[in-house]
Structure formats: C-alpha cells, structure tokens
Amino acid sequence: MVEPAVILYPGREKSVLLRHPWIFASAIASVLGNPAVGETASVFDSKKQFIAKAAFSPDSKIRARVWTWNSTEVIDREFLKARIKASIERRSIYRKTENTTALRLVFGEADGIPGLIVDQYNNTLVAQILSAGPERHRQDIFGILEELVKPDQIYERSDVDVRNLEKLEERDGIVSGTPLKSNLVITENGVKYSVDVCEGQKTGFYIDQRRNRNKIKELVKDKDVLNCFCYTGGFTLNALAGGARTVVSVDSSAPALEQLKQNIALNGFDENRNEVIEGDIFKLLRLFRDQAKSFDMIVLDPPKFAPTVSQAEKAARGYKDINLLAFKLLRPGGILVTFSCSGGISRDLFQKIITSAAADAGVDGRIIDQLSQSPDHPVALNFPESFYLKGLIVEK
Ligand code: SAH
Numbered sequence: 001m002v003e004p005a006v007i008l009y010p011g012r013e014k015s016v017l018l019r020h021p022w023i024f025a026s027a028i029a030s031v032l033g034n035p036a037v038g039e040t041a042s043v044f045d046s047k048k049q050f051i052a053k054a055a056f057s058p059d060s061k062i063r064a065r066v067w068t069w070n071s072t073e074v075i076d077r078e079f080l081k082a083r084i085k086a087s088i089e090r091r092s093i094y095r096k097t098e099n100t101t102a103l104r105l106v107f108g109e110a111d112g113i114p115g116l117i118v119d120q121y122n123n124t125l126v127a128q129i130l131s132a133g134p135e136r137h138r139q140d141i142f143g144i145l146e147e148l149v150k151p152d153q154i155y156e157r158s159d160v161d162v163r164n165l166e167k168l169e170e171r172d173g174i175v176s177g178t179p180l181k182s183n184l185v186i187t188e189n190g191v192k193y194s195v196d197v198c199e200g201q202k203t204g205f206y207i208d209q210r211r212n213r214n215k216i217k218e219l220v221k222d223k224d225v226l227n228c229f230c231y232t233g234g235f236t237l238n239a240l241a242g243g244a245r246t247v248v249s250v251d252s253s254a255p256a257l258e259q260l261k262q263n264i265a266l267n268g269f270d271e272n273r274n275e276v277i278e279g280d281i282f283k284l285l286r287l288f289r290d291q292a293k294s295f296d297m298i299v300l301d302p303p304k305f306a307p308t309v310s311q312a313e314k315a316a317r318g319y320k321d322i323n324l325l326a327f328k329l330l331r332p333g334g335i336l337v338t339f340s341c342s343g344g345i346s347r348d349l350f351q352k353i354i355t356s357a358a359a360d361a362g363v364d365g366r367i368i369d370q371l372s373q374s375p376d377h378p379v380a381l382n383f384p385e386s387f388y389l390k391g392l393i394v395e396k
Pocket of ligand 1: 209229231235251253279280303
C-alpha cells in the first residue's frame with residue numbers, strides 16, 4: 001500500500017516552506033495513496049523532498065492543511081493533545097489580564113490546529129470544527145478537551161457554511177455533559193451578558209470585541225450614542241456602564257435585540273436610557289439623516305461584508321456608505337468607532353475607505369486609536385489570514 005502523499009508543482013513549495021499552512025488544489029501535481037477525507041498525507045516538493053504533513057480534504061480548494069513541518073511527528077491523539085494543551089496554556093495570562101469568563105482557547109490555524117475553534121464560556125466549551133482534518137479526529141479532540149479542561153459540558157456549533165466548502169455536513173448539539181437548559185451568564189470587565197451558545201451568532205458571543213467594548217467606556221460619559229449592528233448589546237452595555245446619557249441600539253435580528261433587553265435588566269441599567277430599534281442600518285442611517293438627528297458617538301460594527309479579497313470592492317462600497325452617513329450624523333467633536341471584520345479588507349484599505357467617507361461628508365477626522373481583535377484571537381505571522389478585525393476611533 002502506498003502511503004498518502006501530495007506532490008507539489010515546482011515552485012509551489014515556497015509558501016509552505018514559509019510555514020503557511022494552506023496547500024491549494026492548484027499547487028498539487030499529484031496525489032498518491034488515495035487519502036481519505038481528513039487523512040494525514042506527507043507533502044513533498046517536485047524533487048520529492050519532504051516538506052510537511054497535512055490533513056487532506058479531497059473536495060476543498062484548500063486541498064490540504066499542514067499539521068507539522070517535522071517529518072518525525074505522527075498526527076495522533078498525543079500530537080493533538082500537545083497542540084491543544086499548548087494553546088490553552090498560552091491563554092493562562094489572559095485569564096488574569098482580560099477580566100472575563102469568556103475566552104477563545106483555540107483559534108484554528110493561528111494556534112497550529114487548522115480548522116478548530118474552541119471557546120470557553122464559564123465552564124462550558126463550545127467547539128467548531130471547520131475542516132476535514134479535525135473532523136477526522138473529532139472524537140479524540142473532544143476527549144482531549146474533556147481531559148484538559150473538565151468542562152461541565154461541550155457543545156458543538158459546527159453549523160457553519162464554510163463546512164460546505166469541504167463537503168462536510170453541518171452539525172450542532174451537546175457532545176458531552178449535562179444538556180444546557182438556559183443561557184449562560186458570563187462576566188466581562190464587570191459587565192454581565194447572557195449568552196445563547198446553542199442558537200446565538202458565532203459560538204454565541206463576539207468574544208473578539210472584548211477589549212474594544214471595554215475601551216469605549218472611557219469615552220462615553222454624558223454622550224448620546226448610536227450603536228449600529230448592536231447584536232446582544234456588547235457596546236450598548238459598555239456605553240451604559242461608562243455613563244452615556246442615552247443609547248440607541250440597532251440591529252436587524254429580533255432575537256438579538258430581545259437578548260439585549262434582558263442584558264440591560266441583568267446589569268441593573270435603566271432601560272429608559274436605551275432605545276432599541278429593529279431595522280436595516282443602511283435605511284435607518286438615511287432616515288436619521290433626513291430627520292436631522294445627531295449623536296456624540298456612533299459605533300459601526302457590521303457583519304463580514306467581504307469574506308475574501310474577491311468581494312472587497314463591493315464590500316468597500318458598503319463600508320463607505322455607512323461611514324459617510326455616520327460622519328454626517330456626528331456632532332462636531334463627536335467620535336466614530338468603526339470596524340471591519342472582513343478578511344478581504346486590509347487595514348490600509350479600511351483606512352482609505354474611512355478617509356474617503358470623511359472627505360465626501362466634508363469632515364476632517366483624526367484617528368485617535370487603532371483597534372484589533374482581542375489577544376485570545378492571535379494573529380499568526382505565518383498565517384496573515386488570522387488578522388481580520390480592524391477598528392478605528394475617529395474624532396470629528
Ligand atoms: N457589535 C456586536 C457584534 C455585531 S455582529 C457585539 O459586540 O456583540 C453584526 C450584527 O449585525 C449582527 O447582530 C447582525 O444581526 C447585524 N446585522 C447584519 N446586517 C444588518 C443590517 N443590514 N442592519 C442591521 N443589522 C444588521
């Protein structure tokens with residue numbers, strides 16, 4: 001029997017030698033040994049020199065994802081345990097510095113475990129398996145998580161479309177431990193959030209915005225705030241905690257807004273300081289402009305408009321549109337807190353879009369802070385795709 005192997009075209013080994021973990025189908029000259037979905041294959045350059053060991057995914061454009069560049073390593077339970085353990089241990093500092101009970105323990109490729117996301121909410125783990133490699137080792141991975149963390153339960157949220165690119169079926173549900181009967185209540189920087197890990201967006205909460213949510217507290221005192229794309233109220237609750245005069249919170253998701261109202265009650269904030277509007281931001285910002293409304297701070301945290309570079313142009317128009325309108329609605333001296341979580345939009349491009357929005361609005365803005373994803377979502381040097389969340393705080 002031939003050992004599974006992937007042979008690359010001449011020159012296509014370069015990025016892999018720079019430790020980029022993705023091997024595209026177009027880089028592969030031949031596949032030997034007929035590897036199954038997620039099976040480990042050795043990767044060789046065109047001169048048959050060993051380069052890496054990777055998880056094979058026969059239906060994905062990302063045909064293989066590298067586990068290791070070391071030929072002596074075997075991809076088994078022990079290997080996975082060492083990787084997961086190291087990933088969790090890297091977070092031990094954040095358990096002290098981040099002041100939260102919600103932390104991302106494993107961030108896929110950025111933690112050397114391609115396709116695996118693990119978030120911890122109190123003592124519950126929520127896992128997402130996004131590609132064929134970890135799918136094949138699913139049972140081992142859950143066993144390892146139980147062994148290392150001893151959680152009350154593990155819930156799987158592998159119900160994401162990217163799995164379709166690997167021809168994997170979507171799956172969600174309790175994996176081990178006591179079934180969840182209600183939402184979990186986490187505490188982050190003194191603010192409580194009720195999190196629905198079963199039905200909520202992502203794994204239930206935008207953990208990546210932690211530092212940015214906390215940041216606005218110091219800027220909101222006595223201000224009138226408009227929080228666009230508010231979801232369950234991350235920025236709203238911090239605005240209220242920081243002494244904002246009023247907040248208007250807008251999202252298109254009714255369940256998210258219901259949750260936001262509960263979160264306001266959970267924290268004992270005065271619900272009259274916050275107005276909730278269910279609607280489309282693109283329309284609402286125009287309506288507010290026509291009504292000559294104005295605010296001291298506007299937060300724009302839209303969903304991913306451009307998952308990949310190919311959608312960047314259309315996405316850029318969307319970002320420019322909402323930012324231009326926001327600049328118009330801001331009072332002089334007002335503050336825009338604006339984000340893009342699109343992997344396809346670089347920090348440079350994002351800043352150019354904001355610059356052009358300000359120019360068209362006739363505004364001279366000054367950047368007073370540059371924001372990014374919180375550190376439990378690290379950016380791996382060898383995997384620049386792990387950098388996705390960009391934010392600017394701009395003063396009008
Ligand atoms: N700021 C939030 C996360 C925002 S995620 C936090 O810190 O938790 C993006 C949100 O935008 C989602 O809740 C989604 O429901 C909402 N959304 C998407 N498109 C929208 C639109 N056109 N108008 C209003 N809300 C929208």
